[in-house]
Amino acid sequence: MSGRLVYASAKGPGVWVTDGPWLLANIEDGTGLLRHRGRFPAVQEVSASELATAAESVALRGRGGAGFPFATKLRAVAERHGPREVVVNVSEGEPASYKDAALALTRPHLILDGALLAALAVKAGRIHVVLPGEHQKVRAVMEKAIAERASDPVRWETRTATSRFVAGQAQAVLQLLTGKENLPVTAWEPEAFSGLFGRPTLLSNAETYANLAMAWHFGTAGFASVGLPDEPGTMLMTLAGESATPMVVEVPFGTPWERILGRAVLERPVLLGGFHGAWVPGGVLSGHVVSRVEAQELGFSLGAGIVLPLMQGACPLRETARIVRYLAEQSAQRCGPCMFGLPALAEAVSALARGRDTSKRVLQLTGQLPGRGACAHPDGTVRLVVSLMRNFHDEVTAHAEGHCTFSESHRPQAVTA
Amino acid sequence: MNSTRRLRVDWPNCEARGLCFELLPERIKLDEWGYPIITGDIPKELLADAQEAVRACPKLAIRLVKAPKAS
Numbered sequence: 001m002s003g004r005l006v007y008a009s010a011k012g013p014g015v016w017v018t019d020g021p022w023l024l025a026n027i028e029d030g031t032g033l034l035r036h037r038g039r040f041p042a043v044q045e046v047s048a049s050e051l052a053t054a055a056e057s058v059a060l061r062g063r064g065g066a067g068f069p070f071a072t073k074l075r076a077v078a079e080r081h082g083p084r085e086v087v088v089n090v091s092e093g094e095p096a097s098y099k100d101a102a103l104a105l106t107r108p109h110l111i112l113d114g115a116l117l118a119a120l121a122v123k124a125g126r127i128h129v130v131l132p133g134e135h136q137k138v139r140a141v142m143e144k145a146i147a148e149r150a151s152d153p154v155r156w157e158t159r160t161a162t163s164r165f166v167a168g169q170a171q172a173v174l175q176l177l178t179g180k181e182n183l184p185v186t187a188w189e190p191e192a193f194s195g196l197f198g199r200p201t202l203l204s205n206a207e208t209y210a211n212l213a214m215a216w217h218f219g220t221a222g223f224a225s226v227g228l229p230d231e232p233g234t235m236l237m238t239l240a241g242e243s244a245t246p247m248v249v250e251v252p253f254g255t256p257w258e259r260i261l262g263r264a265v266l267e268r269p270v271l272l273g274g275f276h277g278a279w280v281p282g283g284v285l286s287g288h289v290v291s292r293v294e295a296q297e298l299g300f301s302l303g304a305g306i307v308l309p310l311m312q313g314a315c316p317l318r319e320t321a322r323i324v325r326y327l328a329e330q331s332a333q334r335c336g337p338c339m340f341g342l343p344a345l346a347e348a349v350s351a352l353a354r355g356r357d358t359s360k361r362v363l364q365l366t367g368q369l370p371g372r373g374a375c376a377h378p379d380g381t382v383r384l385v386v387s388l389m390r391n392f393h394d395e396v397t398a399h400a401e402g403h404c405t406f407s408e409s410h411r412p413q414a415v416t417a
Numbered sequence: 418m419n420s421t422r423r424l425r426v427d428w429p430n431c432e433a434r435g436l437c438f439e440l441l442p443e444r445i446k447l448d449e450w451g452y453p454i455i456t457g458d459i460p461k462e463l464l465a466d467a468q469e470a471v472r473a474c475p476k477l478a479i480r481l482v483k484a485p486k487a488s
Contacts, residue, residue: 186427188482335428336452368448374428 020250048078091161093168102248108145114209184375273303276380278387355412
């Protein structure tokens with residue numbers, strides 16, 4: 001696949017972005033407002049019901065990973081009284097995800113147009129834009145784009161998230177915006193009812209706002225030109241392969257997985273949805289297309305579009321153990337079950353990879369950790385481990401018998417219990 | 418009126434003191450680190466005990482909320 005390196009960083013691997021059919025069309029036009037206004041006229045007024053209808057007609061769902069219907073959220077915020085807040089989340093806590101960075105680097109004004117539409121609809125006087133701490137270039141591009149919009153009928157305010165896994169989570173973002181530590185806290189009510197400063201808050205992901213702008217400007221007919229009849233439009237996906245540089249591609253719903261990963265790679269296990277996602281065994285995606293509905297039927301989720309095929313010769317047990325150790329380190333150390341449970345889980349999964357059958361301990365922990373934290377960090381970590389146990393049961397047995405079918409160099413030490 | 422209540426823990430504030438478990442073992446057990454595991458919703462007959470468990474928490478880290486309606 002061809003692409004352009006839109007961001008090369010001395011510290012990180014940068015990111016490759018390919019031109020896309022929808023959000024990422026004409027990215028060679030650059031990021032300036034003048035060019036952008038050539039395709040997207042400025043919007044001064046829109047009602048919440050009009051905008052919700054537009055979002056609904058293209059079946060717009062949140063692109064942060066959870067996939068909540070956007071129109072429902074918008075209406076919930078609009079129906080509440082008093083001052084309301086709008087938050088754009090451009091910070092991707094998940095280190096394997098680069099799609100919001102890629103979108104911000106190529107289409108900053110599309111994100112901002114969507115956020116402006118939302119603010120006009122819910123009559124919010126300002127828009128909070130939360131930028132990623134780990135991508136200086138993304139911050140620079142977004143700040144520059146915001147500086148070009150002095151005539152917008154809202155006040156733009158930016159904040160930079162800390163670069164850690166749980167910092168991008170909704171409640172953590174709201175904490176940051178109130179000047180507190182950028183870490184999750186318990187939400188007693190959804191942020192649409194009581195969010196920033198206790199006000200009804202529309203908090204969505206950058207890609208969601210960009211799609212909202214597209215829905216408003218091009219309507220149902222325009223949206224229907226890409227994707228599936230029931231799932232119009234596209235999804236931004238971060239693909240990581242053998243190369244160290246991740247690639248962001250815009251994939252219309254309905255695209256065969258073969259076209260994205262190639263036949264050979266599809267025969268390998270794929271970690272779908274990133275570190276909080278799930279292992280899909282080799283071959284399962286063959287013959288299928290990118291679709292939320294189809295993914296659900298197959299028993300997994302597209303999440304925020306992170307696609308990590310297992311490298312040639314890598315062991316899924318060792319890979320999972322490495323990720324779970326990382327996730328345990330990323331705990332904010334605030335909630336007991338996460339603070340103590342994730343290191344215990346990491347230890348148990350690492351032991352599996354070393355050739356000790358600790359399945360019982362793993363299942364005990366995965367059974368008791370979910371739902372016991374201010375954020376879904378333990379739940380996401382458990383999801384990954386559960387998918388390992390479900391799909392690689394034979395591999396666990398093989399390791400306990402002293403061999404690994406994926407990696408010749410990996411020799412587990414069989415330990416009889 | 419639907420009177421089923423649910424216990425919710427404010428996890429960042431919970432410090433595993435374990436009083437809730439002592440007062441409501443019918444619905445709370447403790448994990449190996451002493452943090453509560455809620456085992457079910459609170460029916461009417463346990464409501465008083467549950468309220469006592471909420472009041473007794475030295476960290477004010479457990480609350481009774483309305484259980485979402487079963488769908």
